[in-house]
Amino acid sequence: MLPIFDLLQQSPVLLTTVIFITGLMVGSFLNVVIYRLPVMMEKSWTRECQEFLQMEQEPEQSPFNLAVPQSRCPHCNHPIKPWQNIPVISYIFLQGKCANCNAPISLRYPLIEAFTGLCSAVVAWHFDFSLEMLFALLLTWSLIALSFIDIDHQLLPDSITLPLIWLGLFLSLFNIFTDAHASIIGAIAGYLSLWSIYHLFKLATGKEGMGYGDFKLLALFGAWLGWQYLPLIILLSSLVGAVIGISLIILGKQDKNKPIPFGPYLAAAGWLALIWGNQINQLYLNSLGL
Numbered sequence: 001m002l003p004i005f006d007l008l009q010q011s012p013v014l015l016t017t018v019i020f021i022t023g024l025m026v027g028s029f030l031n032v033v034i035y036r037l038p039v040m041m042e043k044s045w046t047r048e049c050q051e052f053l054q055m056e057q058e059p060e061q062s063p064f065n066l067a068v069p070q071s072r073c074p075h076c077n078h079p080i081k082p083w084q085n086i087p088v089i090s091y092i093f094l095q096g097k098c099a100n101c102n103a104p105i106s107l108r109y110p111l112i113e114a115f116t117g118l119c120s121a122v123v124a125w126h127f128d129f130s131l132e133m134l135f136a137l138l139l140t141w142s143l144i145a146l147s148f149i150d151i152d153h154q155l156l157p158d159s160i161t162l163p164l165i166w167l168g169l170f171l172s173l174f175n176i177f178t179d180a181h182a183s184i185i186g187a188i189a190g191y192l193s194l195w196s197i198y199h200l201f202k203l204a205t206g207k208e209g210m211g212y213g214d215f216k217l218l219a220l221f222g223a224w225l226g227w228q229y230l231p232l233i234i235l236l237s238s239l240v241g242a243v244i245g246i247s248l249i250i251l252g253k254q255d256k257n258k259p260i261p262f263g264p265y266l267a268a269a270g271w272l273a274l275i276w277g278n279q280i281n282q283l284y285l286n287s288l289g290l
Contacts, residue, residue: 009129021205023120024087027113034148087113143267156213168223178226186222186259221270236269
């Protein structure tokens, strides 16, 4: 009998299936990260402000992190049992309701799980069983967390973006995704390009067009993919962001005076460049007759 690794290398279908199931489970964890990480950051900021202002701090409450407390129903506070937390399947089995109080469970949870599983399967199918696949999965899962946190809070946590920038630079030393020369220039150019646009826009209008987290996210893609992909990522994210933003305003789903998070569009464009960047660039060059 072949070892499991040999089986995964020899069977793309088996690999994709295993990674899809793994992605579903990771998606369940990402739901926790998306909700809890901003709360953890807010608690940390509050403590730091109290220390800086020499204010009396509130007594320490029970621990709150990505591991504890146990997940509970937000309506009745009933603990969620392990068999009630199986990705997608539990939602279907429970008919979208809490097993204790029958309160509706947000459809967002299984959708994020399914979306994570699907994206993970695409990564596995594209890269096969390789180091590139493992790191691309890590990047994919991080981008999903960043996107939904930005949608909820207009925030791209440094605790996710900064380690990924350094990881991308490190991987370039081994020519994983790109070489060190292109990676270093990409990280610098990615950050400074949006930083420059931000300050020019602020100088012209007196308003802030985007946040510093967006600069770091584009620097992340520059570090992982190289400077050559930055124009593609900026173009794709701008087009998608403009189309969706204008559509939401027209449909009355978005106040034109309320900022629209740009992180999800950058993340989507960067992920597309990770998977199909070469093909998209070649298609563009062919359309120009080059």
